Amino acid sequence: MKTLTEIVVPQLAESLVNATIDKWLKQPGDWVDIYEPICEILTDKVNAELPSTVSGKLVKILVGNGETVPVGTPVCIIETEATGDAAEPAVQPASTEPAATTAGLAAIATDDDAPMRNRFSPAVQQLAAEHGVRLSDVSGTGLGGRITRKDVLAYVASSKHSAGASASPAASISIDPKAQVRSSGMHLSETPRIPKIEIESSTPGRGETFIDVTPMRNAIARNMRQSVSEIPHAWTMIEVDVTNLVVLRNKLKDEFMKREGINLTYLAFLLKAVVNAIKDYPIMNSTWAVDKIIVKRDINISLAVGTEDSVLTPVIKNADHKNVAGLAKEIDELARKTREGKLTLSDMQGGTFTVNNTGSFGSILSYPIINYPQAAILTFESIVKRPVVINDMIAVRSMANLCLSLDHRILDGVICGRFLQRVKDNLESFTLDSKLY
Amino acid sequence: MAVMDYIDAIRLAMKEEMERDEDVFVLGEDVGVKGGVFTTTKGLHEQFGELRAMDTPLAESAIAGVAIGAAMYGMKPIAEMQYSDFMFPATNQIISEAAKIRYRSNNDWTCPIVIRAPIGGGVFGGLYHSQCPESVFFGTPGLKIVAPYRPYDAKGLLKAAVRDEDPVIFFENKKCYKLVNGEVPEEDYIVPIGVANVLREGDDITVIGYSMPLRFVEQAAEELQQEGISAHILDLRTIQPLDKEAILEAVRKTGKVLIVHEDNKTGGVGAEVAAIIAEELLYELDAPIMRLCGPDVPAMPINPPGEKFFLLNKDKVKEAMKHLALY
Numbered sequence: 001m002k003t004l005t006e007i008v009v010p011q012l013a014e015s016l017v018n019a020t021i022d023k024w025l026k027q028p029g030d031w032v033d034i035y036e037p038i039c040e041i042l043t044d045k046v047n048a049e050l051p052s053t054v055s056g057k058l059v060k061i062l063v064g065n066g067e068t069v070p071v072g073t074p075v076c077i078i079e080t081e082a083t084g085d086a087a088e089p090a091v092q093p094a095s096t097e098p099a100a101t102t103a104g105l106a107a108i109a110t111d112d113d114a115p116m117r118n119r120f121s122p123a124v125q126q127l128a129a130e131h132g133v134r135l136s137d138v139s140g141t142g143l144g145g146r147i148t149r150k151d152v153l154a155y156v157a158s159s160k161h162s163a164g165a166s167a168s169p170a171a172s173i174s175i176d177p178k179a180q181v182r183s184s185g186m187h188l189s190e191t192p193r194i195p196k197i198e199i200e201s202s203t204p205g206r207g208e209t210f211i212d213v214t215p216m217r218n219a220i221a222r223n224m225r226q227s228v229s230e231i232p233h234a235w236t237m238i239e240v241d242v243t244n245l246v247v248l249r250n251k252l253k254d255e256f257m258k259r260e261g262i263n264l265t266y267l268a269f270l271l272k273a274v275v276n277a278i279k280d281y282p283i284m285n286s287t288w289a290v291d292k293i294i295v296k297r298d299i300n301i302s303l304a305v306g307t308e309d310s311v312l313t314p315v316i317k318n319a320d321h322k323n324v325a326g327l328a329k330e331i332d333e334l335a336r337k338t339r340e341g342k343l344t345l346s347d348m349q350g351g352t353f354t355v356n357n358t359g360s361f362g363s364i365l366s367y368p369i370i371n372y373p374q375a376a377i378l379t380f381e382s383i384v385k386r387p388v389v390i391n392d393m394i395a396v397r398s399m400a401n402l403c404l405s406l407d408h409r410i411l412d413g414v415i416c417g418r419f420l421q422r423v424k425d426n427l428e429s430f431t432l433d434s435k436l437y
Numbered sequence: 438m439a440v441m442d443y444i445d446a447i448r449l450a451m452k453e454e455m456e457r458d459e460d461v462f463v464l465g466e467d468v469g470v471k472g473g474v475f476t477t478t479k480g481l482h483e484q485f486g487e488l489r490a491m492d493t494p495l496a497e498s499a500i501a502g503v504a505i506g507a508a509m510y511g512m513k514p515i516a517e518m519q520y521s522d523f524m525f526p527a528t529n530q531i532i533s534e535a536a537k538i539r540y541r542s543n544n545d546w547t548c549p550i551v552i553r554a555p556i557g558g559g560v561f562g563g564l565y566h567s568q569c570p571e572s573v574f575f576g577t578p579g580l581k582i583v584a585p586y587r588p589y590d591a592k593g594l595l596k597a598a599v600r601d602e603d604p605v606i607f608f609e610n611k612k613c614y615k616l617v618n619g620e621v622p623e624e625d626y627i628v629p630i631g632v633a634n635v636l637r638e639g640d641d642i643t644v645i646g647y648s649m650p651l652r653f654v655e656q657a658a659e660e661l662q663q664e665g666i667s668a669h670i671l672d673l674r675t676i677q678p679l680d681k682e683a684i685l686e687a688v689r690k691t692g693k694v695l696i697v698h699e700d701n702k703t704g705g706v707g708a709e710v711a712a713i714i715a716e717e718l719l720y721e722l723d724a725p726i727m728r729l730c731g732p733d734v735p736a737m738p739i740n741p742p743g744e745k746f747f748l749l750n751k752d753k754v755k756e757a758m759k760h761l762a763l764y
Contacts, residue, residue: 011560011561016560016615017612017614017615017616018615044476044615121692121722121723121724122719122720122721122722122723123692123720123721123722123723124723125720126720126721142763142764143763143764146764148723148764149691149692149693149723150640150641150723
């Protein structure tokens with residue numbers, strides 16, 4: 001028994017889609033051995049000889065010299081003796097495959113008895129509801145007798161047609177595809193909404209409003225309460241002549257602003273004076289621990305910085321290592337961070353003594369609450385010009401009050417008096433020759 | 438208007454962009470002197486010199502990395518991955534760096550690179566020359582991905598990609614290079630990224646796809662027309678971001694949708710398209726959403742029967758389209 005085998009153009013290179021027959025090496029009637037070249041082919045990438053895939057007699061050339069054909073195209077037919085199994089024709093599967101698939105589809109299509117007759121797709125139900133169609137009246141042409149969307153549309157169109165001009169607005173079955181395209185799926189990119197709770201006043205007309213306590217307010221309240229209830233506060237005040245300091249600052253502030261870009265404040269000088277005094281009286285830098293007093297070696301000054309609705313105490317660490325210019329910079333930095341709400345946890349930790357510049361809001365006298373668990377807090381009040389008696393003469397001097405609240409468990413009047421005296425001496429000893437750096 | 442091959446349209450786009458803007462340059466393996474293994478960059482070396490058609494070492498991570506650096510410095514690199522299969526050593530640069538630079542720098546920096554990578558099988562290429570890696574990069578915010586099918590779109594999208602401020606992956610199908618041709622204007626034009634295109638109007642079924650398989654879809658649609666089945670074909674063109682409105686509009690036309698791509702089915706682009714349809718258009722569906730994709734096997738086989746099994750062809754597509762139409 002003889003069979004016919006087609007030789008096809010092979011995929012010689014990856015991007016190759018077609019090839020040109022350059023020259024036939026065999027002619028019809030010639031005997032061809034397996035792997036023997038039958039023709040030469042030219043491609044974009046390579047020129048090659050095309051070997052036969054079978055042994056047999058070349059019976060027909062399908063593509064002539066110089067013709068270009070796509071990869072996979074048969075170029076000749078070789079007649080083989082059906083002795084070996086190598087002669088299995090390559091064309092056969094290709095031709096049977098579509099037949100099998102169409103047969104399969106036919107089988108599906110003719111699987112009658114209409115098992116899908118009553119399974120309605122969402123589209124069908126929607127259309128039926130829209131047009132008031134009873135689906136039992138519609139014949140189904142889909143798989144298993146299913147009523148398709150098109151069946152409903154056709155039914156509507158035909159009934160409209162028979163009903164004549166009665167239908168008007170709904171007649172536009174050709175839905176404008178752009179009309180109702182929704183694009184509203186849920187997406188996590190939307191931030192969840194915070195529910196708003198309306199607080200109804202229980203006593204209308206009383207003119208009261210309620211302000212929710214912020215976490216910040218709550219923390220301030222807790223700390224203040226803990227401080228006043230645990231620490232027995234005592235209070236003392238001293239008056240300082242800062243005339244020289246005022247002169248010094250006025251002399252330096254413009255130059256400093258130019259050089260450093262920040263304000264040279266009195267507070268920086270005060271901090272320097274306080275820190276130096278703490279160095280002489282380290283007990284001021286301590287904490288009550290019931291059976292002992294812990295004296296801290298590091299002098300970390302908590303600086304009370306107020307905003308519209310709160311007060312915070314960011315910390316200048318190792319304040320004794322800094323000169324006046326360095327302190328001025330730190331003050332500026334912390335005040336800015338506080339206003340901008342950019343303080344970090346580390347900015348707030350480790351304070352050992354607190355200074356509050358109460359003069360900045362015009363106070364001349366204040367009774368501060370200790371920043372728990374420290375031992376004392378000092379306030380720097382407004383600088384005011386006052387007549388002062390010096391050597392039995394009256395002079396106009398710039399005066400300021402320093403107020404100190406102290407933990408009376410740790411500190412007593414004498415030590416605090418000495419401490420304040422030292423601060424006073426430090427402040428009054430600033431002269432025009434004092435250096436910032 | 439000239440009729441040209443897909444590959445020629447890509448080459449023309451690069452040539453025009455390099456002439457237009459001297460910041461544009463190409464880099465990759467063998468893109469210079471040789472002109473690319475597929476001849477995609479042929480002639481660029483002669484015209485623009487070795488600094489603008491730059492041969493690189495065999496290191497895709499370096500190709501992407503150098504391109505990213507140059508882009509951040511103000512250049513407009515077109516980085517070629519010789520085959521998309523070789524792209525994986527560069528995924529870290531592409532996904533963790535290029536895609537995130539704008540976000541990470543709070544809009545201070547952008548990364549206007551184009552990464553061209555040939556995808557697709559059916560070229561007797563086996564494991565390492567046939568992959569479709571769209572799903573690896575798909576769903577990475579910060580990347581745009583285009584995969585044109587027509588030469589017209591290949592040129593227009595590549596030019597749009599070069600001019601885009603953000604990283605764009607340009608997946609060109611290597612089987613399309615010489616096989617697909619069409620009219621391409623020789624003047625300057627762009628095809629906007631993120632806009633799909635209706636290839637054929639019809640009202641029985643909707644077929645959504647991108648790249649090479651659309652050829653089979655078009656052929657099958659032509660044959661099905663004879664049998665009285667009319668197919669509506671949507672070419673996504675851009676797969677990230679997907680043109681959601683166009684997808685919904687196309688599905689709404691027929692209520693029956695088939696999604697076709699060569700990348701394997703699980704986790705592919707079709708899964709996302711199907712999810713969008715399910716989210717938005719449940720009540721307009723007349724049949725289950727169907728997908729015809731590559732099988733979930735690890736790689737394209739090198740043996741011809743295996744390759745044939747793996748790949749889509751006109752008959753497979755036609756059968757699926759017919760099945761959906763009859764549903």
